[in-house]
Amino acid sequence: MLLGGLILSLCANASAPEDAVTARALVSSLGRPAPARTPFAEARFMKMLDEPLVVSGQLAWLGDDRLERRVEHPNREVSTIANGEVTQQREGREPRTFSLKRAPQLQILLDSFVALLGGDASRLEQAFTVQHSANNAKRWTLTLTPRDAKLARSVSHIEIDGSGNEPRCMRMQEADGDLSIDLLGELAAKMPAAPTREALVALCQGG
């Protein structure tokens, strides 16, 4: 319910969708050379949990389809995506490896991140239907819906909020109602101690 209201409110705030050309131009402007790194702070809201899980660290695009998610807080963990494989390393544990196929969230993260950081609009459009909306002259939101039916079954959509040519937030809405919100760049430092969905969405779009 909460979520439905959230989306409704989002839609109400959004101005009329711009045409695809604007979206393309925006995506192209986001591109930067690899390796591109950005700090992140993630809050995960899950049905089975009373409180969100919060982690922070650094996301890095290493070029091609290689992505690194380095968590520094509260526990150290490095996840690497390369060649369709995810390798997860935690302090004092054997590294774990599994196929990207089994982690649709990661597949989507990879697709969106690589396309955005590579400024590759056509790749983004291959994987998602892209909807662009502008809140004001500088603020924008890209809504990405996976084209792959199998992926869509676990992730309904992903929203990327940005300002100018800087993405600020990435919100991944899972089909079962769980939501994760990643604050990117400078915003990562502004993760509240007890985040709520509303507060974070407000942070992403306003602030």
Add this chain to the structure above:
Amino acid sequence: MQRGGRLTLLVLWLATLALLAVFVLQNLRVSTDLRSFMPAPTTPDQQLLMEQVGEGPGSRLLLLAISGKPDEQLASLSQQLAASLRKDDSYTQVLNGSFDITALDSSLLPYRYLLSPTLDHQRLDAPYLRDELQQRLEDLSSPAGSLLKGLLPRDPTLEVLKLAERWAPARSPELIEGVWFSKNHEALLLVMTRAPGFDPDAQNAAISGIQRMFDALPGHEGATLAFSGPGYFSVVANAQTRGQAEWIGRISTIGFVVLLLLAYRSIGSLLLSALPIASSALAGIAALVMLFPQVHGITLAFGFTLLGVAQEYPIRVLSHRRAGEDAVQSVRDLWPLLLTAIASACIAYLAFYASGVNGLKQLAVFTVTGLLVAGFSTRYLLPYLLPVRVHDVADMRWLIRARQWVDALPRPRWIPMVVAVATVVMLAFAQGPFWQNDLSALTPLPKDLLQRDASLREALGAPDVRYLLVLDAPSEQGVLELSERLEPAVDALVARHAADAIELPSRYLPSASVQRARQERLPEPAALNKALAQAQQDMPFQHDLFVPFLDDVERARTLPLLTPARFAVSPLGQRLSAMLVQRDTHWLGLGTLSGVHDVAALQSLAQQSGGAVRLLDLKGAAESLVVDYRARILHALLAATLLLVVAITVALRSLRRAWHVLAPMTLATFLVLAVERVAGVEVSLFHLVALILAAGLGLHYALFFERDTGDAAEQRRTLHATLVCVLSALLVFGMLAWSSIPVLRAIGLTVSLGVAFHFCLSILMAPHARQD
């Protein structure tokens, strides 16, 4: 005989053959299972071998590799193929690396607490649960989090994953796109067939079934599916041998027909002389069909080879026809000698019956029936059909000259002595092992197939087909307990690289006592509830999230322990069943080994167990079986030889004459053996069978050359008949000698050499040399 009578006889004969053929075709069940051609196992190892050869997990394993497309498409093909195979009952296990949580049936899921070793060193108390839950929180915030979401409420300690890890092949290949891949970018699968491994026909069906499924997959075009494994090899070896035998057979048949046409210049005689042979083969098979439920393929192959002797009967009749003489009269004159020949061949072949091996008994029935039918139809049917007018071969000019040349050959008395000494010397100084005990050496596989198998086996960590660890205990539970006790030592061996992996039965199912101990360590509901509540304190998990977990633990506390029988409903239980074998009053557990590097270390493990554990070398057991087999054949032959001496002496009513027949035959047989040994040939069962055939032919030559008719023309006819026989045998078996397949070469070379030596020695040792 009247024309009409002849026609009636011919029609009747052909009609009988047709009836026999129909009977045979309708009732013949050919078995290709090698085991029915093996002697009854006498040692426990041999008995295990016989079972393992067919039913053992190692021999039923097929290794599959899909290549030729980008990884992603290969992975999808691998998934689809695995899915189709899992639906088919002919395949008991299909592994392709994809994580299969259904490996543990959902009805068996509560058993995870009894199967996983966690409870051996842990209790489900508050500190442990708290630690686990803390880790789950980390898991949830990691990219893998969504993988666990479904599992978490029921299994917060992830026992299912611990079991999956425990049951995953010890050395699994690289995973790409979720399925196994080799370093050469082939998607790999392991398939266990229900069909026994060394039944080439059944394996062929299983393999073509897989190929059909693969060909039906969307997007399979451009990708190739390759097979490996013992079952596939038996198919390849079979097809290879059959293929070569067939084309060689076609060529030599044409040659044989041409030879007979040249020798007798009569198509009628040629066609008619084929009748006794056809009758003998059909009658032989019919006898088998009536006496045995299944006829072995090898019996038929050997049998047709040995029936080659019967070819001589009509040839002798044709060569010994005199101008103007009634064919019946010619045969009547020839009959005593022919009967001796038939009787002696029957005695020799009867020896196979005494061997006690089912396949050899069949062989005896087939050949003896065949010889008798061939002999008697040559005597009582064929002469009535043969054309009245023939041209007497005795008048052919080349034959007269040949006979004169043969008669003029010097026949010094020391020839047998020299040959005997030479034979002994050659046998004594021949290098290398005398016997070839490795049957697989006779149907070798292309090197690239073997290399490919080795690399696939290594990549997949598939069990070795040669070695097995055999655990012996009075009961099923005893085997599991023994297996548990063995685990530390076995782990140490793997750590020392004595083998890449060792898989024991207890890996899949702990013994009842271990399960009971684990069950007793499971907390009561109240205690678990309290521990969980304590563990969850200050954690964000919803308070009733873990109700399914509490339910499962409670169920596990009261479950009847998991027995192999109860476990067998799941694929893993089937895997376990294959590792447990009941033997009368006790049970055997079979541990499979992968990548054996240090046999001695494994043997010492077995020795330290005080007899409860043995390292079974299937190759060694197979070889000991072959040795047994050969001993039986040799004993039978010895008995046959003695009988033969008696029979020939009685038939010829003279020891001296019997000597003249038997001496060249014996000498020539050993000479073949000696020459082959000097040439580096190791003697196998197939050589022995070929030697027996050659000896049978040699006996004919000696019998006929020894015959003193006092008639030069008759001597010429004998030479003619013998020449035709020798040439036809050389033609058929000489062709086989050129085969690239050792088993065909063994038979071909031995018979060719034998025929040549027997011919020369029986001429040189014939007692008389009459000049015209």
